[in-house]
Amino acid sequence: MVTTLSNPVSQSFPQVRSAIQSLQPQLVEWRRRLHQCPELGFKEHLTAEFVMAKLAEWQIDYQAKIAETGIVATISGTMPGPVLAIRADMDALPIQEENQVEYRSQHDGVMHACGHDGHTAIALGIANYLSQHRHTFAGTVRIIFQPAEEGPGGAKPMIEAGVLQNPQVDAMIGLHLWNLLPLGTVGVRSGPFMAAAELFTCKIFGKGGHGAIPQQTIDSIVVAAQVVNALQTIVARNVDPLDTAVVSVGKFHAGSARNAIADSAELGGTVRYFKPALGEFLPQRIEQILAGVCQAHGASYEFDYQKLYPPVVNDAEMAQLVRSAAEAVIETPAGVMPECQTMAAEDMSFFLQAVPGCYFFLGSANPAKDLAYPHHHPRFDFDETALGIGVEIFARCVEKFCDRQ
Numbered sequence: 001m002v003t004t005l006s007n008p009v010s011q012s013f014p015q016v017r018s019a020i021q022s023l024q025p026q027l028v029e030w031r032r033r034l035h036q037c038p039e040l041g042f043k044e045h046l047t048a049e050f051v052m053a054k055l056a057e058w059q060i061d062y063q064a065k066i067a068e069t070g071i072v073a074t075i076s077g078t079m080p081g082p083v084l085a086i087r088a089d090m091d092a093l094p095i096q097e098e099n100q101v102e103y104r105s106q107h108d109g110v111m112h113a114c115g116h117d118g119h120t121a122i123a124l125g126i127a128n129y130l131s132q133h134r135h136t137f138a139g140t141v142r143i144i145f146q147p148a149e150e151g152p153g154g155a156k157p158m159i160e161a162g163v164l165q166n167p168q169v170d171a172m173i174g175l176h177l178w179n180l181l182p183l184g185t186v187g188v189r190s191g192p193f194m195a196a197a198e199l200f201t202c203k204i205f206g207k208g209g210h211g212a213i214p215q216q217t218i219d220s221i222v223v224a225a226q227v228v229n230a231l232q233t234i235v236a237r238n239v240d241p242l243d244t245a246v247v248s249v250g251k252f253h254a255g256s257a258r259n260a261i262a263d264s265a266e267l268g269g270t271v272r273y274f275k276p277a278l279g280e281f282l283p284q285r286i287e288q289i290l291a292g293v294c295q296a297h298g299a300s301y302e303f304d305y306q307k308l309y310p311p312v313v314n315d316a317e318m319a320q321l322v323r324s325a326a327e328a329v330i331e332t333p334a335g336v337m338p339e340c341q342t343m344a345a346e347d348m349s350f351f352l353q354a355v356p357g358c359y360f361f362l363g364s365a366n367p368a369k370d371l372a373y374p375h376h377h378p379r380f381d382f383d384e385t386a387l388g389i390g391v392e393i394f395a396r397c398v399e400k401f402c403d404r405q
C-alpha cells in the first residue's frame with residue numbers, strides 16, 4: 001500500500017530545487033558524453049563503464065553485469081523505510097545520426113534517437129543527489145540501469161536476475177523524455193498508459209505459374225491482398241469502439257517476375273492494444289481471417305505470432321504520487337496531463353506487472369530551438385532543460401514515498 005503525504009509541497013522544496021539546479025551543467029555534460037557513444041541493446045559496455053565510474057566516485061553501492069550490461073545501484077537513507085526503485089534504460093538505435101551538433105554520435109550507424117542517453121543522465125543525477133542527501137529520506141532507493149529496451153528487452157531478464165528482491169522493492173517509477181509534449185509539461189495517468197506490442201507473420205502458399213495462364217494457378221498475391229483488406233475489419237468491426245487496438249500490416253513480400261504468378265506471399269505486421277482480453281482475441285481473429293480467405297481460394301498458410309511487451313499499466317496511487325510531485329516541480333497544474341496515452345510500447349511494463357508503479361512522460365520538445373523531431377528520427381534531439389526537471393520530479397517522488405512512517 002502506498003500513502004502520500006498530506007502536505008503536497010514540502011518545506012525542503014527550495015533546497016531540493018537549488019541542489020538540482022546546481023547539477024544541471026553536469027547533467028548536460030553526462031548526457032552529451034553518453035550521446036557520443038551510443039550502443040545497441042546488451043552491448044552497452046562503454047555506457048555501463050561510465051555509469052559505474054560515477055557510482056564509484058560517489059561511493060554508491062552497485063551490482064553490475066546483470067542481464068549482460070545492467071547495473072543496480074542501492075542508496076539507503078539514514079532511517080529504515082520502504083524501498084522505491086527508479087528505472088532508466090541505456091540503449092541506442094541502429095540509426096545514422098543527421099544532427100550536426102558537436103556532441104553527435106561517434107559510432108557509425110548507431111544513435112541515441114530515443115533519449116535513453118537523457119534517461120541515464122537523469123538516473124545518475126538522482127543517484128548523485130540522493131547520495132548527498134541521505135538524511136532527507138527513510139528507506140532505500142534502488143536505481144536500475146537497464147539494457148536493451150528497444151529490443152529484445154532487458155527488463156524481463158533483470159527481474160529474473162532478482163533486481164526487485166533483497167530488499168523487496170515496494171514500488172517503482174520511471175520516465176521517458178517525450179518530444180510529443182513540450183518542455184515544461186508531464187504526461188501521467190492512472191491505468192493503461194502504453195500499449196502491448198506484438199508481431200505476426202502470415203505465409204500464404206498458392207500455386208505459381210505463367211502470368212498469362214492464371215486458370216492453372218492459385219495467385220498468392222491476390223489471396224494476400226484480400227487478407228490485408230479483411231484484417232482492416234478487425235479494429236473497425238470486431239473490437240468494441242470504446243476499446244483501443246491497432247492491427248497494421250507493415251510488410252508484404254511476393255513474386256519476382258512481372259509475367260509470373262507468385263507461388264507464395266508473406267505478410268508481416270504489428271498489433272497494439274491495452275485490454276488483456278484483446279491479447280487473446282486479436283491473434284485468434286487474425287488467424288481466422290487468414291484461414292478463411294486462404295480456404296476460399298484453395299491456398300494454404302503458416303501463421304506465426306509473437307508477444308513482445310505487455311501494456312504499461314500504472315498503479316492509481318503511484319500515478320497520484322507522481323502527479324503531485326510533477327505539479328510541485330513544474331508549478332503549472334495545466335502542464336500535468338492526466339489523459340496522456342500512446343500506442344507505443346515499453347518493457348517497463350514487465351516491472352509494473354511485478355510491483356505497483358508509475359511510468360510517465362517528461363515533455364522535452366522545444367520547436368523554437370528546432371528540438372522537436374520525433375523519436376527514432378535521425379535528427380531527434382531534445383531540450384536538455386528537461387534533465388533537471390526529471391531529476392527534481394524523481395527527488396520529489398522519493399521524498400513523498402520514503403517519508404511515510
Ligand code: NI
Binds near residue numbers: 114115116149176
Ligand atoms: Ni525509448
